[in-house]
Amino acid sequence: xxxxxxxxxxxxxFPNTNLPLNIFEERYxxxxxxxxxxxxxxxxIQHKANNELYDVGCYGKxxxxxxxxxxxxxxxxxxxDCFKIIREVNTDYKFRxxxxxxFKNYNxxxxxxxxxxxxxxxxxxxxxxxxxxxxxxxxxxxNIVDLLKLIVMVSPFDTNIKQLCLEIKSNTELYxxxxxxxxxxxxxxxxxxxxx
Numbered sequence: 073x074x075x076x077x078x079x080x081x082x083x084x085x086f087p088n089t090n091l092p093l094n095i096f097e098e099r100y101x102x103x104x105x106x107x108x109x110x111x112x113x114x115x116x117i118q119h120k121a122n123n124e125l126y127d128v129g130c131y132g133k134x135x136x137x138x139x140x141x142x143x144x145x146x147x148x149x150x151x152x153d154c155f156k157i158i159r160e161v162n163t164d165y166k167f168r169x170x171x172x173x174x175f176k177n178y179n180x181x182x183x184x185x186x187x188x189x190x191x192x193x194x195x196x197x198x199x200x201x202x203x204x205x206x207x208x209x210x211x212x213x214x215n216i217v218d219l220l221k222l223i224v225m226v227s228p229f230d231t232n233i234k235q236l237c238l239e240i241k242s243n244t245e246l247y248x249x250x251x252x253x254x255x256x257x258x259x260x261x262x263x264x265x266x267x268x
Contacts, residue, residue: 074161075131076103077168079119081231084238085130085151086221091116095145099166104145106165107134114149115172117157118231128239130154131172154238183243188216191247194254195223201261202228217243220250229253 078093078100085091095104107114117129132149139145155172163169192211199206206226211219224237224246233253240246 073155073174074169074171075113075115075155076106076165077115077117077125077129077170078103079117079123079125079168081118082228082234083116084118084225084234085116085132085149086225086238087130087151087153089151089218089221089225090135091132091149091151091225093145093147093149095147101143101145102165103167104134104137104147106167108137113152115155115170116149118235125157125160125168125170126235128154128156128235130238131174183216183247185216187247188212188219191216191219191223191251191254194251194258197258198227198254201258204228216247220246223250223254229257 083091083093095101103114112134113131114134115129115131118126120126130151131153132151134147135150136148137145138147153174153176155174158171158173161169161171195211198204204227211222214222220237220243224234229237233249237246237249237253240249
Protein backbone atom coordinates (compact mmCIF):
# COMPACT_ATOMS: atom_id res chain seq x y z
CA UNK A 73 0.00 0.00 0.00
CA UNK A 74 1.39 3.42 -0.98
CA UNK A 75 0.12 6.46 0.90
CA UNK A 76 0.93 10.18 1.20
CA UNK A 77 2.79 10.96 4.40
CA UNK A 78 2.34 14.00 6.63
CA UNK A 79 5.41 14.27 8.91
CA UNK A 80 4.40 16.49 11.81
CA UNK A 81 6.02 16.28 15.21
CA UNK A 82 3.67 16.50 18.15
CA UNK A 83 0.65 15.54 16.04
CA UNK A 84 -0.13 11.86 16.29
CA UNK A 85 -3.31 9.92 15.75
CA PHE A 86 -4.38 6.58 17.16
CA PRO A 87 -6.81 4.12 15.59
CA ASN A 88 -10.42 5.12 16.33
CA THR A 89 -9.57 8.73 17.22
CA ASN A 90 -10.07 12.00 15.34
CA LEU A 91 -7.48 14.63 14.52
CA PRO A 92 -8.50 18.06 13.18
CA LEU A 93 -5.82 19.62 10.97
CA ASN A 94 -5.34 23.08 9.47
CA ILE A 95 -3.48 22.60 6.17
CA PHE A 96 -1.84 25.69 4.71
CA GLU A 97 1.57 24.76 3.24
CA GLU A 98 1.49 24.37 -0.55
CA ARG A 99 2.94 20.85 -0.54
CA TYR A 100 0.41 19.63 2.01
CA UNK A 101 -2.49 21.29 0.18
CA UNK A 102 -1.30 19.24 -2.81
CA UNK A 103 -1.21 16.18 -0.51
CA UNK A 104 -4.86 16.74 0.56
CA UNK A 105 -5.89 17.23 -3.09
CA UNK A 106 -4.18 13.94 -3.93
CA UNK A 107 -5.79 12.17 -1.00
CA UNK A 108 -9.28 13.48 -1.79
CA UNK A 109 -9.01 12.32 -5.40
CA UNK A 110 -7.86 8.84 -4.36
CA UNK A 111 -8.83 6.94 -1.20
CA UNK A 112 -8.86 9.90 1.26
CA UNK A 113 -5.98 8.30 3.21
CA UNK A 114 -3.12 10.25 4.85
CA UNK A 115 -0.37 8.75 6.98
CA UNK A 116 0.56 10.75 10.09
CA ILE A 117 4.12 10.24 11.29
CA GLN A 118 6.75 12.04 13.34
CA HIS A 119 10.34 12.69 12.30
CA LYS A 120 13.71 12.79 14.00
CA ALA A 121 16.02 15.80 14.24
CA ASN A 122 17.69 14.96 10.90
CA ASN A 123 14.26 14.87 9.16
CA GLU A 124 14.42 11.07 9.00
CA LEU A 125 10.98 9.56 9.52
CA TYR A 126 10.19 7.26 12.42
CA ASP A 127 9.35 3.72 11.28
CA VAL A 128 5.84 3.64 12.76
CA GLY A 129 2.88 5.94 12.23
CA CYS A 130 -0.89 5.76 11.98
CA TYR A 131 -2.93 6.49 8.90
CA GLY A 132 -6.32 8.11 8.87
CA LYS A 133 -9.14 8.78 6.46
CA UNK A 134 -10.42 12.27 5.70
CA UNK A 135 -14.02 12.25 6.96
CA UNK A 136 -14.70 15.99 6.63
CA UNK A 137 -13.01 18.89 4.89
CA UNK A 138 -13.58 22.55 4.25
CA UNK A 139 -11.71 24.82 1.85
CA UNK A 140 -11.29 28.31 3.27
CA UNK A 141 -11.37 31.60 1.28
CA UNK A 142 -7.59 31.94 1.76
CA UNK A 143 -7.01 28.50 0.14
CA UNK A 144 -6.37 26.47 3.28
CA UNK A 145 -7.95 23.13 4.11
CA UNK A 146 -9.55 22.36 7.46
CA UNK A 147 -9.83 18.58 7.60
CA UNK A 148 -10.78 15.87 10.06
CA UNK A 149 -8.70 12.72 9.98
CA UNK A 150 -10.21 9.60 11.51
CA UNK A 151 -7.53 7.17 12.69
CA UNK A 152 -7.65 3.72 11.10
CA ASP A 153 -4.56 1.53 11.58
CA CYS A 154 -0.93 1.76 12.57
CA PHE A 155 1.62 1.17 9.86
CA LYS A 156 5.31 0.51 9.41
CA ILE A 157 7.21 2.19 6.59
CA ILE A 158 8.76 -0.26 4.16
CA ARG A 159 10.37 2.37 1.96
CA GLU A 160 9.96 5.92 0.71
CA VAL A 161 8.79 6.15 -2.92
CA ASN A 162 10.32 8.61 -5.38
CA THR A 163 7.62 10.76 -7.01
CA ASP A 164 7.21 14.13 -8.67
CA TYR A 165 4.91 15.30 -5.88
CA LYS A 166 6.02 17.97 -3.43
CA PHE A 167 4.90 15.78 -0.51
CA ARG A 168 6.38 12.44 0.56
CA UNK A 169 4.89 9.06 -0.38
CA UNK A 170 5.76 5.80 1.35
CA UNK A 171 5.07 2.16 0.81
CA UNK A 172 3.70 0.86 4.08
CA UNK A 173 2.72 -2.33 5.83
CA UNK A 174 -0.39 -2.18 8.02
CA PHE A 175 -0.30 -3.92 11.36
CA LYS A 176 -2.54 -4.28 14.36
CA ASN A 177 -0.23 -3.49 17.24
CA TYR A 178 -2.75 -3.51 20.05
CA ASN A 179 -3.54 -6.20 22.55
CA UNK A 180 -6.74 -4.59 23.78
CA UNK A 181 -6.63 -5.88 27.32
CA UNK A 182 -9.23 -4.44 29.69
CA UNK A 183 -8.18 -1.77 32.17
CA UNK A 184 -9.86 -1.31 35.53
CA UNK A 185 -11.94 1.85 35.29
CA UNK A 186 -10.84 2.77 38.83
CA UNK A 187 -7.46 3.67 37.32
CA UNK A 188 -9.18 6.50 35.45
CA UNK A 189 -9.62 8.62 38.59
CA UNK A 190 -5.90 8.47 39.41
CA UNK A 191 -5.12 9.37 35.80
CA UNK A 192 -7.53 12.34 35.79
CA UNK A 193 -6.10 13.55 39.10
CA UNK A 194 -2.55 13.64 37.69
CA UNK A 195 -3.73 15.15 34.42
CA UNK A 196 -5.51 18.00 36.21
CA UNK A 197 -2.25 18.87 37.99
CA UNK A 198 -0.34 18.57 34.71
CA UNK A 199 -2.55 20.96 32.71
CA UNK A 200 -2.44 23.43 35.58
CA UNK A 201 1.38 23.62 35.62
CA UNK A 202 1.47 23.73 31.80
CA UNK A 203 -1.23 26.44 31.64
CA UNK A 204 -3.26 24.36 29.20
CA UNK A 205 -6.80 25.64 28.77
CA UNK A 206 -8.74 22.42 28.40
CA UNK A 207 -12.32 21.72 29.45
CA UNK A 208 -12.24 18.82 31.89
CA UNK A 209 -15.99 18.24 32.17
CA UNK A 210 -16.13 15.45 29.61
CA UNK A 211 -13.00 13.57 30.73
CA UNK A 212 -14.77 11.43 33.30
CA UNK A 213 -17.29 10.35 30.64
CA UNK A 214 -14.57 8.80 28.44
CA ASN A 215 -13.51 5.21 28.89
CA ILE A 216 -9.96 4.96 30.18
CA VAL A 217 -8.36 3.87 26.89
CA ASP A 218 -9.92 6.77 24.96
CA LEU A 219 -8.80 9.09 27.77
CA LEU A 220 -5.21 7.81 27.51
CA LYS A 221 -5.17 8.37 23.75
CA LEU A 222 -6.64 11.87 24.15
CA ILE A 223 -4.02 12.82 26.74
CA VAL A 224 -1.17 11.70 24.46
CA MET A 225 -2.65 13.48 21.44
CA VAL A 226 -3.37 16.88 23.05
CA SER A 227 -0.54 17.17 25.58
CA PRO A 228 2.77 18.86 24.70
CA PHE A 229 4.76 15.71 25.47
CA ASP A 230 8.20 15.24 23.92
CA THR A 231 8.19 13.66 20.44
CA ASN A 232 9.90 10.53 21.77
CA ILE A 233 7.21 10.03 24.43
CA LYS A 234 4.41 10.40 21.89
CA GLN A 235 6.16 7.94 19.60
CA LEU A 236 6.65 5.46 22.42
CA CYS A 237 2.94 5.65 23.27
CA LEU A 238 1.96 5.10 19.63
CA GLU A 239 4.16 1.99 19.35
CA ILE A 240 3.09 0.44 22.66
CA LYS A 241 1.64 -3.06 22.46
CA SER A 242 -1.01 -3.09 25.21
CA ASN A 243 -3.41 -0.84 27.06
CA THR A 244 -1.66 -1.64 30.34
CA GLU A 245 1.68 -0.44 28.96
CA LEU A 246 -0.01 2.67 27.54
CA TYR A 247 -1.51 3.48 30.95
CA UNK A 248 1.83 3.00 32.72
CA UNK A 249 3.70 5.12 30.14
CA UNK A 250 1.22 8.02 30.21
CA UNK A 251 1.06 8.05 34.01
CA UNK A 252 4.86 7.93 34.18
CA UNK A 253 5.16 10.83 31.70
CA UNK A 254 2.74 12.92 33.77
CA UNK A 255 4.59 12.16 37.02
CA UNK A 256 7.97 13.03 35.48
CA UNK A 257 6.61 16.35 34.14
CA UNK A 258 5.11 17.21 37.54
CA UNK A 259 8.31 16.31 39.41
CA UNK A 260 10.37 18.33 36.92
CA UNK A 261 8.19 21.41 37.37
CA UNK A 262 8.42 21.17 41.18
CA UNK A 263 12.23 21.04 40.95
CA UNK A 264 12.35 24.12 38.75
CA UNK A 265 10.03 26.00 41.14
CA UNK A 266 12.16 25.08 44.16
CA UNK A 267 15.38 26.14 42.35
CA UNK A 268 13.90 29.55 41.51
